[in-house]
Amino acid sequence: MPTIFRDGSYRFFFFSHEPNEPPHVHVERDERSLKVWLDPVAMAKSQGFRGHEINAILGMVELNRERLLEAWHEYFG
Secondary structure (H helix, E strand, O other): OOOOEEOOOOEEEEOOOOOOOOOOOEEEOOOOOEEEEEEEEEEEEEEOOHHHHHHHHHHHHHHHHHHHHHHHHHOOO
8 A cells, every 4th residue: 555645644545456446545544534536636435534524635635636646657557
């Protein structure tokens, strides 16, 4: 599970066995998780996060979208 970066208590990462899916990132904090599509930025799946926190995370993903897409393509080819 390559970690791309951390922002506060959030960890942004990929699962190494998902190359056949569109570009996305997983975000974890404590026992909560969120899967976010990168093109366009949109929530795919959430477990435990409340709406306001999801919106904040989507904002973080949007701010780092280019970095995340670059890491995705570098890792998965």
